[in-house]
Structures are given as structure tokens and as C-alpha cells.
Amino acid sequence: MNLKSTVIKNNENSSDLKLMSSEESKISKKKKSEDSKVESQKQTEKINLTTTGQLIDDKDKSELKSEEKSNRSIIKKKKEENLEKKKEEENNSKLEDSKVNESDMTSSIANSENISDDEIANPRKSQMDKAYYLANLAMKINDADEAVRYSDEMAILNEEPLTRDQRRVFCGCNYLYIEKLRSGLLYLNKLLITEQTGKRMINEIKDLKEKIILKRCEHVIRIINENLLTKKIEPEVMALYLKMKGDYYRYMAEISKGNLLYVNKQNAFHFYNEAKDIVKDFDDLNPTKLNISLNYSVFLNEVLNKRINSFFYAKEALYNALKSLKNCSEDELTSEDMKDTLMIIEILNRNVEDWYKEEVGDIFEDEKKAKKKEEEEKEKKKKKHKKHKEEEKEENNKDQDKDKENDELIDTSSKRFKPRKSISGNVPEIPNLNLGSSMVNPNSSHHLNPNQLGKSIINVKNNF
16 A cells, blocks of 8 residues: 555656646746747837937938038137137146246256256256257257247246347247248238139138237237347347337238238337337448348338338448448358358348349339430420520621621711810810710610711811
């Protein structure tokens, strides 16, 4: 019984296990089918989401394209303005940081290796020397932006007057930067004349370049007034800085209009004349004097449109320089100053030749033609005048011959009326004779008639 019962129980257990396994298999199949359905639903939802997202993206893209087309010019302008502001803010922040963080820089310099005691003692001077070196290097490789940045830093940080080399770097860096912008403006002006399309974009670029030039010129003038002219400097250096101010006001006058044009012209004229007054007693070969003459003649020609005055002013400066150049010795010709003077003399000579060919030569030719015409007319008038004089002389000679004949007749009549001498030597009085005014004044135009003369003689005889 026990065995049977155990067998039966085992069989029951096995059947129960089979049933359980079958039910579990059914449940697992159901779960799998449900999971597959859920996954399919998820995939369909994802596909729908992607399709709807693509549709939304396409709509957004079309809208964005239309907005970008409409606002493209505004965005470009804003970007360019932001770039300019960022550059100015970076430059100003760097300069302010250099002034404010001197104490921090001293600690960093003291902790660094291979630094001299002078740099630790005067970090401002060491930074200025580095700026001078980098500005000179940037100028040599024609990197205008970096050259201007480091030259400004050098001029602001320097507590003493700039040396000759430092002045040369400061002037050269700013000249390099401005001349690149001016040459770009000239090219854009030519494009506006030649090109028929794209003038709107060319004008936008031109306006941006003009704004950059104006800001740069104002910045340079501010540095000269606040940092360079405030120190004790020689008269020649003073004239150089005044000449630079005149140059940058001239650059602004070339691109300004209306009241700004008038103000910039007046300022340039004022500072050029101040520089000329300082240098008027200097040698004719002095490079600063020649440079002032060169730039002032260009100002007269290009800004004030006084082309004949500019030609004669440059010609006079060139003539005086060449005249004094003949008396120089070999040592003077090989000096550093003479290199600058010779370079300026070449530019003056080139300007004089170009201005004569382009502008003044035609005026002189017209004047020569006018002078020839005047001379020919004068000769014609002289010939007419000579003929008229000859005719008058002939008429006068005829009148003189007649006068001589009449005078001879008067002389003969006057001889007859000479009084006789008496024995006592007294001359008897001549009676009043009515002979007319011609006998009293023989040189008068009224001459005696021979018939009247005979009558008067007969009357006298009768009286006696």
C-alpha cells in the first residue's frame, strides 16, 4: 500500500508538473506575443514621431530661410559692429589690465625664471619694451592689426618721451594700418564706377571702412594729446606730433561731409601751420621740415583743391633742398638723417612732376598761348601807334615849315621898326601902333597878312 500510494503520488506530482509546465509555456507565449505587440506599437509611434518631426523641421526650415533672407543684411551689420566693439573692448581691457595689475605682474615676474632684476623692479618698462619689440616685428611682416595694438600699448605705457626709434615705430605702424584702409577705399570707389551690379554691398563695405578710419584717427589723436604732448619734448618732436595730428585730420576730411568736412579741414590747416611755424628756421634738409612740406602740399592738392599752390609750394621746398644738398660733405650724405631726407626729396620730385603733367602743365600751356596772343596784339598796337606817330610827325613838320615862313616874315618887319640912336644915347619912345596882337606875340597862331603889314608901315611913315 505504501508503494502504491507513493507511485500514485509520484504520478500525480508528475502530472501536476506537466500541467504546470504547459501552463507556464502558454503564459510565456502570451507574454511574448504581448511584448511583440508593445514593441511594434512603440516602433510605429517612433516612426510617426520622426515623420511629424521631419514635417515640423521642414516648416521651421522654410520659415527660417525666409527670415534669414529678410534679415541677412541686418545680421551682417550687427555681427560686424559686434566684432568692432569686441576688438575695442579687448584693446581697452588689455590696457586697463596692464595698468591695474602691476602688483600681480610683479609677483608673477618674481616667481618666474630667467628674469632680470630691472624687470622685477620696473615691470611697466619691461612691458613697454616688449610692446615696442612686438610692434616693430609686426610692422616688418606687414601685420597691421597687431602692429597698431602693440604700438598703442607702447605709447600709453611709456612714462618718458619716446625715443627716435620708438617714434618711428609708432608713426610707421599707424601709417601702415591707415594706408591699407585708404587703398581699400580707393579700390571700392573704382568698383562703384565700373561695376553695374552689387553696388549696395559695395557701399555697405565702404561705410564700414570709413567708420573704422574715423575711429582709428580719433584714437591716434587722443593718444598724441594725452600721452605724447604732455611730456617735455624738443621743438622738432613737437612739430612732428603736430604734423601727425594734421595728417589724421586730413584723412578724416577725405571721407567726411558737411560740417564734419569743414571742421576737419580747419583742424588740419591749423596744425600744419603750427608745425610749419616751429620748423621755419630749421635747415632745408631737416627731415621733419621736408616731411611737413610734403604732407602740407598734399593737403593743399587733395583736400583744398588748390593745385597750383601745392605745385609751387612743393617745388620751392624741393629747390631749396637740392640747393643745400650740393654743399653737403660725404659724411653728411651717409648719415641716417640724410637717408630720410633723400627719400622725402624723391617723393617731392615725383609729386612735382606728376602735378605738372596732370594739372599745372595744361594751365601753363594755356597761359603761354594767351601770352603769345597778347604779345601779338601788343605788336600790332605798336605798329599802329608808330604809323600814327609818323603821320603826326609829318603833319607837325608841315605846320613847322609854315610857322618858319611866317616867323621869317615877322623878323623882316621887326627890323624895319628898330629905333635910331640919338647923340645923347637916349632911345626915343616908339608911338603906339595898331599892328594887332600878332606883332606883340610873334609866336601866336595868328600870323600877319603881308597886306596888313604894308598898311601899317605906310601909317608909320606918315606919322613921322
